[in-house]
Amino acid sequence: MQHNLAKEHKSVILFVSIGVLFLAITVISVLSSNYTFADKKQFYTELDDALGLKSMPLIYFKGIEIGRVESYDFNFETKKIRAEFWILSEYIPLLTKHSILKSEQHPIFDEVYSFTLYTPELSYSKEDVPEIIEGALILHASSDAAKALEASHGAILPKDDLDSILENINSLLTNLQKEDNPNAGSLFRALDRVAKISEQLLRITDSIEKSGIVTKADQTIEQTEIWLKTLPIIAEKLNESLIRVDKLLITSESVISNYKSPDELVGRVTNNQLPLVLGNINQNLDLVKGMLSEVHTERAQLMMTIYQSQQVLSELEKTLQALNNNPILKGGIKEVDNALTVEVQ
Incomplete structure (x- = not known):
């Protein structure tokens, strides 16, 4: 068998070219999804711990992906975790000196899976808020500076659902402990009513037990169970009775159909000889009548x-x-x- 080396070389080159093309497309897609070629600027923030930073979480602003954590290390001077991250250049105007990063923790695994950027809106004019430069510090919500900023400028960060519930419970308990609480009397009156209702329910329960209603109810339930067990037998007997009634109705219909025309019935019974018999009887009766008439004469x-x-x-x-x-x-x-x-x- 002869081989064409030129054709084989072309096939190999074509196959390799297609593989390289697919590899290039895949690499470009991965790099594009990671914003490798996008214009971005670097910033950093300081955290109390590095929980969840191993996965390099994304940074969101109102649900839009605007950046990602790139690296982190321990700062021996501040005794904090320094996290380096980048922000896409098109979202840089969202950053100010008053911007705050908040960690979003997983409710089950207790790990940070993303960061959310919060920037005050309409609280103060652009002249009051200096623009931030590249490489600057973005405050984290756990830092004292962020807490002081929020205390001085109002609520910037939204409250967690769990924190809100705990705060409401704490507020309720605090109000109940106050002697001048106007609602304390109504609450305690309500609790007293609940206690009295519970006591009355206990008395009713005792009276019901003493009256034997529960025992009678149990007996009724047992009788009902026995009746339910015998119900299939009753249904079977009723079915048999209905079958017999059905057969009786069929027989009745047959009898009615037979006696509907008595002439035909008599004809079938006497083999159509009844007219002859009746004629002979009439003749004999006439003869007897004549004999009796002669005797009478x-x-x-x-x-x-x-x-x-x-x-x-x-x-x-x-x-x-x-x-x-x-x-x-x-x-x-x-x-x-x-x-x-x-x-x-």
Whole structure:
């Protein structure tokens, strides 16, 4: 296999050039983000300790990043920490002799993560506030000079939330300890009322315990729990009852549909033979009716026939008695006790 060295050299050069270009862009971006090429001026401040300075915290003014701490060391003359920092030139007009740097500490780790610059506004004219030169000292809020400046010119630094809460609590306790406090009486009256209400609540609690309401409530709760346990069984039985009712309704609907047309029902039961049966019954009834009509017509003749039959039977009875009384035939014919009686109406 033959290699083209010229093409390979071009590829290597192109690859290296692209890598160098990306590296240059990255370096320029990092330097730009760190304001390496920006115009800035150096200043310093003095702190009581170097807590948090290891991370080189940023400096803000009303939330805008205007500088950064560059280095710090211990000043053996002043026994303080000297922190060197720079400020962007465009924000230099914000600095005056009355500007103060305040450390912003992390609420959990108790480390300084940034500095905030505070400069008085509208408190005095520019003639009263001399301009600051590069390399000058910017007061820190923990210094005595900054505290004196704030005391003489009013509140420059905002109070921390925790400091405000502690100050309010301290003020409240101080006012309560004063004998001439006009609100002391009302406060103590309120405390006395709270104590009386607590005492009444204790009495009510004791009376409730003695009355047995709690025990009854416990029993009611236990009964409720038992009822709740039996509730699924009741629901199951109710479901079974509803199923039976449903089946009964279905059967009722079937019966109603069957008896809605009785002719068809009778036809199915008798196999369509009911008209013939009823016709035969009518014929038999007509025959019986005719026979009864003839009997009713011949009732007088029938009465005479029955009467004559009764006379014949009476004579026959007498003959049998005579034969029975004959010494020769005595005992040969048994006497009939029950006489035949025919009643004609």
